[in-house]
Structures are given as structure tokens and as C-alpha cells.
Amino acid sequence: MRFYPEGLLYHQPENKLGISTPFQLKESMASQKILESKAILCDSQHNLVVQLGCMKGFIPREEGAIGIGEGTTKDIALISKVNKPVCFVVTGFQEQNGETIALLSRRKAQQICYREYINQLAPGDIIPAVVTHLEPFGCFVDIGCGIPSLIPIDAISVSRISHPKDRFWVGQEIRTIVRSLDENGRVFLSHKELLGTWEQNVSQFHAGETVGGIVRSIESYGIFVELTPNLAGLAEYKEGVQAGQNASIYIKSLIPEKMKIKLIIVDAFDAPPTKPEVQYFIDEGHIDHWCYSPDCCSRMIETNFQFPLEE
Template sequence: MSVPQEDPLDSEIAAALDGVDLQGLGAEAESAPATGRGSDKLWPGVVMGISGDDVIVELGPRMQGVCSLREFEEPPEVGASLRFAMRGREDDLWVLSIRAAKEVAAWESLELGSHVKARVSGQNQGGLELRIGKNEAFMPASQISLNRDLDPSTLMGQTLICEVIEIDRSRKRCVLSRRRVEEGERSHALQESIGKLHTDMVLKGKVTRIESFGAFVDLGNGLEGLMHVSNISRKRVENPADVLAPGQEVEVKVLEIKDGGKRIGLGMKQLEPDPWDQVPSRYPADRQVTGKVTRLMDFGAFVELEPGLEGLLHVSQIGVERIRRASDALQDGEEVTVRIVSVDPGARRIALSRLDARGAIIGSEDAVDADVIEEALAKPDAGNLETNLGSLFKKAMQKDGEGSDGAQ
């Protein structure tokens, strides 16, 4: 048979109340003469009229009372039926209080989960002492606020909106929580914020935490989103900590909202200019460009042509001879001259090659300026063709030879 688990909140309250006499918190006030405090009984009465600061009330046959007009939020109408608390007797008139009646009614209507106004009247080791009207209540230290750095003494004399988490009228025991109210307010504000949130919104936030997979960003009003490492920049980011820091203010775009706002995807990359908008015109087929190797894979190498724009140099296009792995011929960070083989804007892919159109490695001694040769072939009447071609090859060989000698 399993042993029932004890409620952590019950244990917390019991520990906070250890040595605290709730009935005794207001013992001094309770010992006042009955004529000064009256009883908790409420008396029905009818407003007969108003004379100066006095509201005249008919309580029954030959029984009248008077209540201060200042206790009313607005002057009562003649004939209005209300309930009053008796506070004594003066000059054959009962002294009544509508304010005290409301306090008694509030105490009688208390139930678990209800919200009530309570004034902080004292502090002890376990928490705060409060008053609901003339009735005493207690608030454990852990239930004072969501802000753990709050000094409870700063709440002395303040009237707080609290939630009833325990009530036992027979023992005059009432335990309150201000933290529960704050949680509810925060949850309500959060739901309101989520309701206003939609994809493609651009918001300002602050980086709260950085992980290897991305960064968490506080958007305010209890909202927090995750910016995946792939959405930080159009430039390749290996480690988010290299470009972001906790506390840094950032501008982000809302990419997705899932699980009712519990998961919010963010991005900074989407706010940067997209290099692909100009790729087809700037990188036509057969154009030769210089880039930097950013990643080496067995099947090839990724080459950065400009910030945020990479192409794939397949292993079959790295050299004339067969190469098993890209790392056998290239190094990470190495600058290489490549030829644009094809561009696929829809798939965002650029195919590269280190071989020229004739299959020779670009810049090698076997490479000849194809444009010059084709121009010579297109003009057979411009002198002796064999002599012209021979001269071209000779110049190319001499040029490559000079380059080789200089490298020795």
C-alpha cells in the first residue's frame, strides 16, 4: 500500500506557522471593551434620512442608530435596506458602522481561491501578519512575492490583494498568498501578449541565455523566444556566443508560434538583406570568382563567395585526378578560385568547380585562356593560324614557367 505524498504547500505552511499563534495575533485588540468593538453580528436597517454627517437608520420598532456619512462611498438613498455592525450606544442611539459590516461580510464570504484585501500589520520569522477587517491572517514568507529579493518589511502598513489558500473559521485560521495573485496577473498578461503576437512581427528583446544551439531572448511581458543558431545571421555561425552576449539588446523577427505561445521561434537573419536576390545576375555560369573554404566534407567543400552566400565544390570538381575526400586537396580557410557551374535560386544552391571549361585546373600550367584561343580560331584569315596558336601556347608556357621558377 502506497503512502500518500504530503502536499509541499501544507508542509511549507506548517513550518512557517511553527510557534505562531494565529488566535493570539490580535489578542490585544480582541480584549477591548465590547462597547468599543461591538460583535460580528450584522444588523439589517433602513436609511431614514441624512442629517449633516449622520445617516439615520431605523433598526426596528423604537430602535434607531446612526452611521457616519464618511463611511459611505456615496450618500445612500432614503429607504435603502443595508446591513450594519454595532459599535456601541450614545444618547439612546446605536453607533453603527457600514465599513465594519463590509469587513465582517468579507470574512464570512472567504473561501479557498478567493481574493481579498488585507492590511499588513506585523512581521515574524515565518512571514507576515495581516488583517482582514478585524480578523487576523498570516502569509508565509514563501508566499509573499514572486520577487525573492523583496524585503517583507517594506510592505508594512500596505493593503495587499491576496488569495486565500487556507481558511478555518472555527479556529480563526486564515492563510494568504500574494504570490498566487502575482502569478495570476503574470499569466493573464502573458496570455494578452500572446494574443497580440503573430508571425513576421519585428520586436526588440534582450538576450537572457546562450546555449550551443542558439540564444533565448526576453521579449517582455513574460514572453521568451528561442533564436536557433541557424537564424542568427546569414553568415555561418558556429557558436552563438561568438556574436551574442547575455544582456545584449537585439531586434528579432517572429518566425513561428507553437503550443499556445510556449514555443516562439525568432530570427535576426531574416532582417538582413538576402544576397540571393542578386545571385542570378551577379554569378552567371562560367564566371570565375575567388572564395574561402568554410567547411570540408567527404563529398566536397563549401566555399563562401561573400558573407551569407556559399556554393558547393563537389569532390569530383576539385582536381583532374580522382580525389576521395575534399580534405586531401583543400584546407579549411583556404582561398580558392572557382568557376560557377550552375545556380538554382529556388533551392538556393550554387555548384562550383576548380576546373575550367576545358577540364584543366584554373590557374594551372595546363590552363589556357579559352577566350583568346576561341577568338584566334574565329579569325583564320589573321595570318598563319598555326603560327598564331603556337605563339599563344609558347607565351602561356613561358608565363607558367616564370610562375613556377618564382615559386621555387
Template sequence: MPENKMYLPEGLRPRAPLTPALLRDAQDHNTILEAPVIRCDAERTLHVSLGPMEGLIPRTEAISPWIGGADRDIALLSLVGKPVCFAVSSLAADGKGAPRALLSRRAVQERAITQFMETLEPGTVLTCRVTHMESFGAFLDIGCGVVAMLPIERISVSRIPHPAARFRTGQKILAAVLSVDRENRRFTMTHRELLGTWMENASYFSPGETVQGIVRSIRDYGAFVELAPNLSGLADLKDDVAEGDRVSVYIRSIRPEHMKIKLQIIQRLTPAVYPVPLRYQITDGTLEHWVYSPPCYEKPPVATDFTALGL
């Protein structure tokens, strides 16, 4: 099981009816709970849906100050309509005698980041949730709203034009820690190693088959067609094919010693549906050394040494 099971990303924590008894028990035992934010008032207090009881997260308790953008209103406004995790600070009554719970998301984030800084190291596999995407990469919630960066070049071996070609916002994925910046309390993640080696991906295909693929790039000498997120082959150019097209391809040959797959494009198909399904070969534990290229590969191996990244 991934190593952040105690501090899951927001939106992935199992929910139970938040009764007054459960809230009192959570306060006594410092339990992490989760519920959706229903509004953010003019004072930037978050109002959380707790059923019969009102839940309030004051602005100062909504986001830890070390999180990038925590001082900006948009960081709070963007939480409306989304689940957030929290600890119960106090249970009391408002001015009209109605029950009310004061909550702290910040306290939970501080607990999570302290645990992460003490235990996570390069290669550690985590359950993550995609929060948003930019052209340079995807931002991942690695636990309790703690956000880490996944650079686009670390998403898959097959190159993509934008993270949206691989993920959707809110998607649950797995990723491994690439580096830890302890001074700034930041993590950088990697994803491609969990999708398997060249041989693991190539084992799903055989010469003589016709399969589906996505044209990822076109060069003067041919078109690179993605058969799986970590596997591409080279096909001869075809006039009516463009980057991003979904095509059917005939597999002419698979050559592990050259790490090459020779393809022939048969025809264009209906547009690709994103995101492409992911098939993880690694789902937990801590990676030390990952080699993408086959043992018989005639060139220096394509690999990631997580032990070196931890220095």
C-alpha cells in the first residue's frame, strides 16, 4: 500500500455521517475528517457541510502559510465545492444556541508535512490526486492538501504536449517522490517509472498484430505512435495523419536490442478519448533503481537511480 495511507489526498478519504458524537470523538482523538466546503464568506471563513451542525474553518486555519499562494484569496475561494480535510478544534454553540464546530485544516496539513518530511524519501510511492495542470506539469495533492509538482517530462516516457493528454483534474493516480526540498518543504514527483519498463510494455504486443495508437510527434523520417504511455513505435509518414490523431497500426517488428518497434499506419480512427487508461506495474513500496531499457539494449541503459537523488 502506498506510504501516505494515513494522510490521504483530499477527496479520497472514506466519509462517514458526521454526527455530533463522531465530531466529539474526533476532537478527543485528534482524528482527521473530511467534508465539502459549501461557501466562503466575506471574512474568508470556510463553511463546511457537517449535516445538522455548522462547521467553520477561519481563514487563518484554512491553509498553512508555507504552502505557495496561501496568502492569496484565490487559494481559499478555489476550495468552495470541494472536499477538505480537517481536525475538530472545538464544539460549542453560536449566539443563537445552535451547535457549531470550529475546524482546522491547517493543523492537519502541519501534521502531514511533518510526517512526510520525516519519512518520505526519493522513490517512495504515494497515492495522489491531480489538483490542476499547466503546460509544464501537473500539481498533485500528496496528502491533506499538501501539493507537489510533477514535471511534464516525468509523466511518461512517451512525450505528450500537455498533462491533460494523460490526466484529468481530480483523477486519482500513483506517483513516486523524485526529490525532497527540506528547506522549503517541497516535493517533486515522478510518474513514468510506475508505468513499467520497455519490456513490460512491449510484452502486451506481438509482430503481425494491428492495434490502436496515438500519433505523438511527426518528423521528416516518420511518425512516432504511442502504443502505451511508456511505449512508442516509429511508422512511415502518411499524408492525412497529424499529431494527436488516433490511428490503427500494424506491428511489423519488435526489436529489444535497439529498443525499437516498427509500425505501419493503417488508417485514422475517431478522435482519441482522454485521458488514456493507465496500467501501473509498480503500486507501492520504495524504488531504488529503475531501468527502463531491456537488458540486451546495445546502448547505455535508460534508468533512474533514486538512491543518488537522495544525496
């Protein structure tokens, strides 16, 4: 069974078939198949009503997510699902006001996801995720069946950003890498290792070229400009330049042994926000070790997934 972040199963043909008729729902119940459909209502007791293909479904509050019954998950996790696809397994049927209602459990779908997918993950595994919300300290993602995890802001990219919104948007499908797991089933993620090494990024540029960049910070000794999410250089100070502006950048020199790029800002200007696609140098499989630094550089930036840091 493949486990999707919520919303990605919704339009799949096998999902549409699974909710299409009462017979298919009963077949799905017998096999404990995970399905998705849109929640149309959260009532005053925080039970979710789901519109299936052939009838309505009902997710009791305690079945809305792992931790709701115990109080470790807040009810906002249910309220916020209205008008969005939710995952579930069918647990039964009941008659209500002359119509048949399917009884559903999102909690059990999440338990299956933990047992058959998340608990099998190891540090260094590359997995898909969907961005659910952004906070100043990091990016929350759904790694399967609505189960949340966090990418800390300093693990998003090598080039520093002031807020995760500089890199991601809600609903975006991304790739992440498992940094570590704890005994409570929490998964800690990273992202920067998938965006390439210094050499891989710098190979796209050459001294003497003028290219586009984004101003990231203004310092007394110069201005840091991002060329790619994992590559930034230092430009000479220029009056009137502000963080967040787009810029035309002249590449003065590339210095691998110091892992530095010297730049000159030709022009800096405000531009409408965009949603650029992430360029991954690796987007599937598993890695044990990642080294950002060139071999000729004494300064080491690396991640060893075989010996993950304790969270």
C-alpha cells in the first residue's frame, strides 16, 4: 500500500472507485483500504461529515486524528479540514433518518500509515511531503495521511532566509529527507541536502556573467545575494538596496577553496512574488552522508545520516 500526504490520493482512479458505490465501500472496509474524500462539515461537537461518491460519511471526533481522544492533538486539526480532502478507513454503516451513513476513521488510517510506512523509515530516506502551514521557525508538512512533521528554518536551505515563505507555499508538493526519528514516532526532517552541493550549484555560473539573484541580508561589510537556494555570495555594499529585492548580479570571481563568490550588484528592484519550482539534485532513494563543501575547502558543511544528531 502506498501512503500519500492528504489530498494526493483524492483524484487517483483507485480512490474514486473505492468510494463510488456501497459495494465498493464495503470491499474497502473489508481490506482496510485507505480512501480520501472531502470533508463538508465540522459540527458543534467537532465530528466531521464527509461527502462520498455514493453517500455521506461520518467521522466521530475521537476518530478524527491520533491524539484527539487523549488531548494531545487540538481540535483545530479537525476544524481546519473542512472543504479539504481527508483520509479514512471505513469502519461500518448505520441508518440515520432513513438513509445509510458510512462510519469512518481518520485515526485508524493514520495508525496504519504509522505501522506500515512511517515506522519503517530510517535517517537518510528521501520522502514526499506537502506543505501545510508556515511559521517563522519552520515549515510544517504532511508526510502521509495528515501526519505532521517539521522542517526547521535552518534545514530548509544553505542560503539563509528570513521566513519559510521565502521558499515554500501552502499546498506545495516537495521532497524531504528524514534527519532522525524518536521513540514517540515523531519524524524530524531536513531539506537542504536535496538542493545540491556548493560545486553542483556553482557549476551553473561563471565569472564575468551577469545573472539574477535575490537580496537576502544587508551587512556593514557587504550584501548577501542568493543565486540559488543552496548558493549565496557577498556583494559590495550598494546604497538603497533592501533585503527581499530582486537583483541583477555581476559575478566577479568564484573561489572554491574558500567556498566564496564575489559579486557586484548592477541593479536591485522590487518584483511581484513568484512560486518557483524547487530544483532537486536528488529526489528519491536514500543517502547516508552529504557534504556541501568542495574537497579543496578546509571548512566542512556536512550531514551524516548514519549518526543523526539527537533532537
